[in-house]
Amino acid sequence: MYKILDVREIRKDEEKYRKLDGDIPIIDDSLYIVLSENNEDIGYIVARVFPKKYILEKIFIKKSERYKSCGMKLLIFFIEHGIKKKKENIEYENNDIENF
Secondary structure, three states: OEEEEEHHHHHHOHHHHHHHOOOOOOOOOEEEEEEEEOOEEEEEEEEEEOOOEEEEEEEEEOHHHOOOOHHHHHHHHHHHHHHHOOOOEEEEOOOOOOOO
């Protein structure tokens, strides 16, 4: 199950999301897509929202759920959501990591 949230909803339950990932970015004007399985949050995407594009800030999958295609499912849902919202681009600007 996917939940589409904004920063107000993340702030409201910030403690819950910090337990999932202590480094979850809290960014105004951002979209959060949270992936849940069996009523447990297992990952999320954070993207800054612009009129014609999203800028992907972070994708996170809980360590115990990695290598099970959860990240791919989350990305596909994110892309499909961007298409529905008529976004022309999804960008990623962080050059600090080697593999993404």
